[in-house]
Amino acid sequence: DGGITQSPKYLFRKEGQNVTLSCEQNLNHDAMYWYRQDPGQGLRLIYYSQIVNDFQKGDIAEGYSVSREKKESFPLTVTSAQKNPTAFYLCASSNGPRLEQYFGPGTRLTVT
Amino acid sequence: GNSVTQMEGPVTLSEEAFLTINCTYTATGYPSLFWYVQYPGEGLQLLLKATKADDKGSNKGFEATYRKETTSFHLEKGSVQVSDSAVYFCAPISGGYNKLIFGAGTRLAVHP
Numbered sequence: 001d002g003g004i005t006q007s008p009k010y011l012f013r014k015e016g017q018n019v020t021l022s023c024e025q026n027l028n029h030d031a032m033y034w035y036r037q038d039p040g041q042g043l044r045l046i047y048y049s050q051i052v053n054d055f056q057k058g059d060i061a062e063g064y065s066v067s068r069e070k071k072e073s074f075p076l077t078v079t080s081a082q083k084n085p086t087a088f089y090l091c092a093s094s095n096g097p098r099l100e101q102y103f104g105p106g107t108r109l110t111v112t
Numbered sequence: 113g114n115s116v117t118q119m120e121g122p123v124t125l126s127e128e129a130f131l132t133i134n135c136t137y138t139a140t141g142y143p144s145l146f147w148y149v150q151y152p153g154e155g156l157q158l159l160l161k162a163t164k165a166d167d168k169g170s171n172k173g174f175e176a177t178y179r180k181e182t183t184s185f186h187l188e189k190g191s192v193q194v195s196d197s198a199v200y201f202c203a204p205i206s207g208g209y210n211k212l213i214f215g216a217g218t219r220l221a222v223h224p
Contacts, residue, residue, distance in 0.1 A: 006155075031210060042201060042214030043156075050210075058211075090155050097210050098144045098163065103155040 002027045004104035006091050011109045013085075021076045021107045023091035032074040033092040033101060036060060043090060049074055078109065085111045114139045114206050114213045121199075121219035125192055133187040133218045135176075135202030143204035145169075145178055145185040150199045150217070159187075159200070192222045 004025045013019045025032065031050045035043040045058030049068040063082025068074055074093075078085045088108050092101040119134045137143070144163045148156040160169030165180035174189045185202055199217040206213060 004155075040216065042216050043212070044214070045211060048210070092156075094210060098205055099210070100144075100146060100158050100161055101210075101212060102158065103148075105155045106153075108153075 004091060004093055004102060006089075006104040006107050008107060009105065011107055013109070013111050015111055016080045017111075018077055018079050019085075019109065019111075021078065021089055021091075021109070023074045023076065023104060024072055025074075025091075025093045025102075025104075026072060027093055027095070027102065028071070029093035029095045029102075030071070031094045031096070032068070033094075034058075034064075034066065034074070034076045035090045035092065037088040037090060037106075046076065046089075078111075085109060114204070114211075116202055116204060116213050116215040118200075118202050118215045118218045121217075122221050123218060124221045124223065127194055127222055127224050128191045129222075131187070131189040131192045131196075131220070133200055133202075133220070135185045135187065135215075137183050137185065137202070137204045137213065139183075139204045139206040139213065141206065142180070143206045145176070146203045146205065146212070147174070147176055147185070147187050148201045148203060150201065152198075156201065192220070194222050194224055196220060197222045 034046040047066045049055035091104040094101040147159040160171040162169040162178035203212045
């Protein structure tokens with residue numbers, strides 16, 4: 001089955017630690033995205049990548065980093081510089097401009 | 113700037129009632145328009161889409177028509193079910209990098 005996988009589903013970390021969230025897709029999509037969702041709110045774009053070895057900052061990139069070394073993978077690192085990292089993180093991919101994005105199941109990160 | 117406005121929730125309906133969730137947007141050019149649905153604790157699923165003026169998107173009994181003159185994309189369903197209870201997001205896509213614009217979403221609760 002084609003789709004997007006995110007792991008783990010739940011993640012707990014202590015304040016001051018970096019943590020990496022996994023996102024893998026087997027849809028052969030060029031573009032991939034990371035969003036953050038806070039309770040009762042919509043999604044906000046963190047980073048996006050339109051092609052391998054290239055990525056750009058979204059609206060709330062501070063405190064986050066990404067890499068895109070393979071077409072299938074777009075991991076997100078939440079660094080200790082992120083002031084309020086507890087949130088639900090969603091990865092998405094699409095096959096081109098103005099086309100629909102397909103979302104993974106999300107990772108819920110809790111930092112205490 | 114680009115934005116989307118959805119009716120505030122929660123919207124509470126009885127099973128088999130008619131549903132309308134209003135959505136208006138501001139965006140540069142002529143965006144593609146999407147409705148996504150999010151069930152509790154899950155990622156977003158694409159519900160329907162429309163890519164140009166007067167297009168009607170439909171899926172699972174839901175419909176929405178791209179109204180360029182009113183910049184609207186209202187979601188409708190003739191007879192809701194308990195299983196339709198979820199949060200619904202209207203999201204235009206705009207900009208050179210395929211950015212989805214999200215509002216806060218509308219929570220729908222359907223009671224038997």
